[in-house]
Amino acid sequence: MLTVISFYLLAFVAVAAAFMVIAARNPVHSVMYLILTFFSAAGLFILMGAEFLALLLVMVYVGAVAVLFLFVVMMLDVDFVEMKQGFLNNIGFGLLVAGILLLEMIMVGATYVWGDKTTVVVRDTEVSNIEAFGRVLYTDYAGVFEAAGFVLLVAMIGAIVLTLRDRDGVRKQDAMKQMSRTKETGMEMVDIEPGQGIG
Amino acid sequence: MTMSLIQFWSDLSPLAWFGLKFAQVGGFVLILSVILAFLILMDRKVWAAVQMRRGPNVVGPFGLLQSFADLLKFVFKEIIIPSGSDKGLFILAPIITLVMAFLAWAVVPIAPGWVMSDINIGVLYVLAISSLGVYGIIIGGWASNSKYPFMGALRSAAQMISYEVSIGFIILTVIFLSGSMNLSSIVDTQAGGLFNWNMFRLNPMGEYGIWNILLFPIMFYMGIMFFISALAETNRPPFDLPEAESELVAGFMVEYSSTPYLLFMFGEYLNMTLMCAMFTILFLGGWHAPVDIGVQFVPPVFWFTLKCLFMFFMFAMVKAIVPRYRYDQLMRLGWKVFLPTSLAAVVIVSTFVVFLGGGA
Numbered sequence: 217m218l219t220v221i222s223f224y225l226l227a228f229v230a231v232a233a234a235f236m237v238i239a240a241r242n243p244v245h246s247v248m249y250l251i252l253t254f255f256s257a258a259g260l261f262i263l264m265g266a267e268f269l270a271l272l273l274v275m276v277y278v279g280a281v282a283v284l285f286l287f288v289v290m291m292l293d294v295d296f297v298e299m300k301q302g303f304l305n306n307i308g309f310g311l312l313v314a315g316i317l318l319l320e321m322i323m324v325g326a327t328y329v330w331g332d333k334t335t336v337v338v339r340d341t342e343v344s345n346i347e348a349f350g351r352v353l354y355t356d357y358a359g360v361f362e363a364a365g366f367v368l369l370v371a372m373i374g375a376i377v378l379t380l381r382d383r384d385g386v387r388k389q390d391a392m393k394q395m396s397r398t399k400e401t402g403m404e405m406v407d408i409e410p411g412q413g414i415g
Numbered sequence: 416m417t418m419s420l421i422q423f424w425s426d427l428s429p430l431a432w433f434g435l436k437f438a439q440v441g442g443f444v445l446i447l448s449v450i451l452a453f454l455i456l457m458d459r460k461v462w463a464a465v466q467m468r469r470g471p472n473v474v475g476p477f478g479l480l481q482s483f484a485d486l487l488k489f490v491f492k493e494i495i496i497p498s499g500s501d502k503g504l505f506i507l508a509p510i511i512t513l514v515m516a517f518l519a520w521a522v523v524p525i526a527p528g529w530v531m532s533d534i535n536i537g538v539l540y541v542l543a544i545s546s547l548g549v550y551g552i553i554i555g556g557w558a559s560n561s562k563y564p565f566m567g568a569l570r571s572a573a574q575m576i577s578y579e580v581s582i583g584f585i586i587l588t589v590i591f592l593s594g595s596m597n598l599s600s601i602v603d604t605q606a607g608g609l610f611n612w613n614m615f616r617l618n619p620m621g622e623y624g625i626w627n628i629l630l631f632p633i634m635f636y637m638g639i640m641f642f643i644s645a646l647a648e649t650n651r652p653p654f655d656l657p658e659a660e661s662e663l664v665a666g667f668m669v670e671y672s673s674t675p676y677l678l679f680m681f682g683e684y685l686n687m688t689l690m691c692a693m694f695t696i697l698f699l700g701g702w703h704a705p706v707d708i709g710v711q712f713v714p715p716v717f718w719f720t721l722k723c724l725f726m727f728f729m730f731a732m733v734k735a736i737v738p739r740y741r742y743d744q745l746m747r748l749g750w751k752v753f754l755p756t757s758l759a760a761v762v763i764v765s766t767f768v769v770f771l772g773g774g775a
Binding site for chain 2: 278287345
């Protein structure tokens with residue numbers, strides 16, 4: 217009973233928030249609704265018993281990805297009038313993408329309703345969620361997992377290369393050089409006669 | 416005692432369970448708030464003592480009731496909302512900060528069996544919730560629609576994300592050694608005296624035998640790094656750049672007044688106590704006594720509180736004696752020093768566990 221109520225509550229909030237992401241006028245509000253959608257999805261995961269996945273969703277998407285979204289969106293200077301002007305020019309392409317997405321969703325739903333009833337079978341109930349994940353990820357799919365990590369590494373290096381500029385004439389601090397200074401090299405004791413100043 | 420408690424909870428009818436849990440959570444929040452009121456006073460007193468001042472000493476004996484007087488003052492002031500601000504988000508931001516700070520306490524075990532929710536992935540839960548705390552600051556800074564708060568928000572977002580990475584890796588080393596993500600079992604693996612605590616792994620009779628001596632410097636260093644990262648994560652001096660008064664007036668809190676400001680401050684101190692509790696659990700053996708014999712009559716909760724208080728004292732001392740970091744130095748420390756060292760420690764400790772441990 218409680219599970220059913222929670223499911224409908226979370227599902228409703230997820231769908232409503234997802235709608236508000238595109239309906240909200242302020243882009244920052246859109247991101248806030250996106251975060252609410254993520255949260256509701258995490259709640260749905262918990263209802264299904266996948267608590268590790270739920271917390272991972274919160275940690276990665278809400279805790280890191282959405283923060284960067286918010287970061288970027290806040291610094292954008294969005295002019296709504298200008299945005300609305302381009303709306304009709306792109307409507308054909310938008311409709312195309314929306315149509316394909318709708319078709320895909322209908323096909324997925326159709327296979328679920330009319331296709332073979334394949335249900336997920338829990339192989340080992342003794343193993344906790346995270347342990348099951350680890351066993352699969354680091355044995356059967358170790359190669360794919362490593363490849364995913366490699367792709368991320370390449371993306372990271374690419375981003376760094378794109379943004380790294382070595383400009384001439386900029387004074388930079390060298391932390392090692394600063395820390396390895398000693399009293400002898402960094403300080404000079406001078407006896408000054410009163411009224412003379414340092415020559 | 417633990418088993419009977421679990422039995423007690425599972426025997427209840429759903430409605431009674433809900434009611435009792437609600438009362439339990441309410442009571443916990445209340446107790447935590449009252450303790451926090453005195454901790455804020457302690458922070459100010461330590462700070463004052465270092466600077467050879469008296470600190471708050473007027474309200475109540477030794478100024479003990481100062482925090483409550485401050486509470487009344489904050490609550491009865493007028494809430495000022497800037498006209499250019501985003502009103503909904505402006506009010507929402509401090510509430511997010513406070514709620515997230517309270518939420519993380521749900522999995523913190525204070526004594527054997529004394530925990531709101533003893534979930535299997537407690538560490539991950541704490542990490543997830545603490546990574547949400549940054550929202551209060553970003554939203555508050557943006558919704559104020561003012562320059563200094565926005566600068567503070569940008570700084571804090573970058574800072575908290577940077578140090579979360581190294582905190583994650585440091586916690587990973589502890590998880591490797593304990594073989595569990597449940598906070599209670601992490602504490603239980605550190606039973607049996609000071610030298611079994613993760614910070615001081617020197618017990619030659621312990622799990623890894625004489626090799627513990629090799630593990631000791633790594634884990635000791637990890638403990639120190641966790642403490643420093645916790646300072647950065649909670650925006651405490653010397654890493655309080657989001658609210659550096661010499662540069663940004665009060666950072667993301669410039670436009671806040673009365674109760675919303677109180678919520679921000681309360682959430683910040685609550686996050687600090689959470690970090691103290693996490694340090695106690697991960698590195699200082701939680702509720703276990705430093706010696707194994709002769710102190711069985713002392714309740715475990717006493718040791719937990721004592722260790723947390725010690726950690727809080729350290730937080731307060733750091734605020735009093737260390738000058739503020741510059742922003743680029745802070746980023747350098749996080750990304751160029753802490754991240755590589757904690758990564759190396761993860762590699763070393765996991766190698767250790769695989770080749771010398773009992774297949775944990």
